[in-house]
Amino acid sequence: MTSRHQPPLRCAIIGCGQVAQEYLTTLQHAADLTVVACADIDLSAAKSFAERHGIPEVGAPGDILATTNIDVAVILTPPATHVDLAHDALDAGAHVYVEKPLGLTAAESERLLRAASDKGLLVGAAPDTVLAPSARAAHHALATGAVGTPVAADAALLAPGPESWHPTPQPFYASGAGPLGDMGPYYLAMLTYLLGPIEYVEASATSTRSERTIRTGPHAGDIFRTDTPTHVVAFLRSRSQALITVTTSFDIAATARPHLEIYGTDGSLVLPDPNFHDGSVRYRRRGEQTWQELPQDDAVASAGRGLGVLDLVDSIRNDASECPSGHRAHHVVEVIEAIEFARTSGHPAELRLLREERCAGLR
Incomplete structure (x- = not known):
């Protein structure tokens, strides 16, 4: 305003x-x-x-x-x-x-x-990107029951890795980065905006190639090592009990899988890439044969x-x-930390317990 x-x-x-x-x-x-x-x-x-x-x-x-x-x-x-x-x-x-x-x-x-x-x-x-017209349209659709009660979601960042386009891709593969640390926040922010806070996490990860080759720029042909998992799969449960699968990978040559889908009791939503501010949101209700596009407002002059x-x-x-975005970003950090705990320990992570342990250390 x-x-x-x-x-x-x-x-x-x-x-x-x-x-x-x-x-x-x-x-x-x-x-x-x-x-x-x-x-x-x-x-x-x-x-x-x-x-x-x-x-x-x-x-x-x-x-x-x-x-x-x-x-x-x-x-x-x-x-x-x-x-x-x-x-x-x-x-x-x-x-x-x-x-x-x-x-x-x-x-x-x-x-x-x-x-x-x-x-x-x-x-x-x-x-x-949760402030973009497409995200607000999806949020309104869920809030008004356009596809019923959300029960599950699937999010996927599937890419061959930034070495295919970035002249200095090494920082993307540093410890704490990788597909989860670098691109995961876009997907997790959108999921928590639409489905609410995450309570429970399971996760596993792998690295298919420990060495990568720079494909563009002055250092094209140089080989470097990765210091982080390059394919991470997490299973999340939201406070609303929606079950969510999140896959982030720099190991995928090609895919036709949508970036983000939400499944409700009466239908499904397909959202655009949460790394960007534009794109259409499609929905299809149970019993219907075709997908329809959600209307979006144009109140944001510069998205x-x-x-x-x-x-x-x-x-x-x-x-x-x-400011809501600061607290949402903090929760995303919590979720990524829980995914890291779950994948390295081999045990599920309950964010409530991790939060209580952390807060005790902050006192």
């Missing part, structure tokens, strides 16, 4: 890589937000980004957060830096939006949310990465006590 009586919130982009351009494409059209600063540990990258987009203030992340009068910090840096930079921004009095993942562990993401609450500040986080930042701005303007 745009305020006609307050100046736009001042925003700093921290991290000037490829995704920063995608965010800026959305943010530069916002009436209630203006990007006044950008930062990167590679100062030349920050300066180049600032020059291309007319951003007046530029510097290293610590300097921008410490010396710039900003209202919102958008953190687009590598995952291991997210939490520390977010705390720095909170200490400077700024609200925070963080690219996925919110934290590398549930304990550190929970500390971040607590710190923000103690300071009266908000934390928002990616993925923000792309950065939509979650605008949602955070709305929460700030409306004096909200929290």
Whole structure:
């Protein structure tokens, strides 16, 4: 909601890589937000980004957060830096939006949310594809019983791996990354948005190839080793008792399987790739012979990465006590942590028990 009586919130982009351009494409059209600063540990990258987009203030992340009068910090840096930079921004009095993942562990993401609450500040986080028209259409369909009560779902990220298109794919295969850490948050965020929190997890994983070959760019032909499972299968149960299968893989040559399907007592929904903000949602009710497309509203003028930042701005303007995306992102970190526990231990994971154990350690 745009305020006609307050100046736009001042925003700093921290991290000037490829995704920063995608965010800026959305943010530069916002009436209630203006990007006044950008930062990167590679100062030349920050300066180049600032020059291309007319951003007046530029510097290293610590300097921008410490010396710039900003209202919102958008953190687009590598995952291991997210939490520390977010705390720095909170200490400077700024609200925070963080690219996925919110934290590398549930304990550190929970500390971040607590710190923000103690300071009266908000934390928002990616993925923000749950705010896209297709996701809202699916959510409305489920809420109004278009396919009955949801009883099951199937989600699948099946890909040959980023070495086929990315010139430096090694970070995608680092410990804690892989298909689950890198792409899993998009699928888990959408599933929890549509079906509610996850309570129970079972999981197994494998790696079909310990060595990968870069296929494009200046290092094409180079071989590197993987440090994380490349095919992960998880069985989840939501609080509403929906049974969910999630498969994330960098080992699949080709597939015709839908990215995400939800099965209700009276029909089924097929959703588009949750990594993106567009696409149709189809449904078919029991007894019908053809699929139909759900109508979508066009209220979102610019649906792309950065939509979650605008949602955070709305929460700030409306004096909200929290931003839902931050808490959803924290729960996604919890679920990924539970999947990792289940696959490495060989035992099911109950999130309630893991949460109680973690909270005891935080006291």
